[in-house]
Amino acid sequence: MGKIDFPIVSSTSRITPALVIALSPHVLPTLPYADNALEPVISAKTISFHYGKHHKAYVDNLNKLAEGTEFAGMPLEKIITETAGKADKTPIFNNAAQAWNHAFYWRCLKPKGGGEPSSVLKKKIEASFGSLDACKKELAAAATTQFGSGWAWLVLDGDKLKVIKTGNAELPLSKKTKALLTIDVWEHAYYLDYQNKRADYVNAVLDKLINWDFAAENLG
Numbered sequence: 558m559g560k561i562d563f564p565i566v567s568s569t570s571r572i573t574p575a576l577v578i579a580l581s582p583h584v585l586p587t588l589p590y591a592d593n594a595l596e597p598v599i600s601a602k603t604i605s606f607h608y609g610k611h612h613k614a615y616v617d618n619l620n621k622l623a624e625g626t627e628f629a630g631m632p633l634e635k636i637i638t639e640t641a642g643k644a645d646k647t648p649i650f651n652n653a654a655q656a657w658n659h660a661f662y663w664r665c666l667k668p669k670g671g672g673e674p675s676s677v678l679k680k681k682i683e684a685s686f687g688s689l690d691a692c693k694k695e696l697a698a699a700a701t702t703q704f705g706s707g708w709a710w711l712v713l714d715g716d717k718l719k720v721i722k723t724g725n726a727e728l729p730l731s732k733k734t735k736a737l738l739t740i741d742v743w744e745h746a747y748y749l750d751y752q753n754k755r756a757d758y759v760n761a762v763l764d765k766l767i768n769w770d771f772a773a774e775n776l777g
């Protein structure tokens with residue numbers, strides 16, 4: 558299973574091994590750009606709610622749910638894999654997975670994104686989808702047809718790239734594939750800017766914000 562490095566998601570990666578055994582609350586990672594840096598595609602108002610309220614709530618709820626349990630002080634990805642598919646652990650899974658998904662999502666976007674991936678990733682995309690355009694179309698289709706809340710993903714499955722979609726908090730990590738990119742299609746990601754026009758948000762993200770360099774880094 559691929560491990561994605563989020564040095565700021567879990568405070569355990571920043572403190573000494575002696576401190577790791579202490580209760581280590583998860584922290585809200587710093588946004589990698591200013592809250593208005595993705596305008597006009599995503600407004601500062603959307604970012605302020607999405608990051609400052611929704612993402613923060615997932616992290617805060619995760620810490621509350623983990624406190625005093627076997628999950629206290631456990632790294633984020635381990636909490637996710639330990640709780641995935643267990644009905645009695647759904648609340649902690651949902652909040653841990655959403656904390657991970659959002660930390661990942663922010664890095665999938667960048668001001669002046671879009672365009673073309675670097676040659677290694679581009680070749681892999683062409684081998685798996687035929688062309689970059691076909692890959693973007695498949696991502697857009699997954700993002701727009703996900704029923705209700707969820708995520709569209711570009712993933713590495715073995716040696717092949719694939720597009721998948723997941724509902725609610727579900728993520729590739731619990732499906733044994735490695736996430737390269739994601740688009741958040743919960744309404745909180747786009748409703749203030751696009752209302753019900755999810756496809757407009759998705760296409761604008763793919764054309765103007767998507768961070769292919771981050772996807773290439775995740776190839777490992």
Ligand code: FE
Pocket residue numbers: 607611659741743745746
């Ligand atoms: Fe979200």
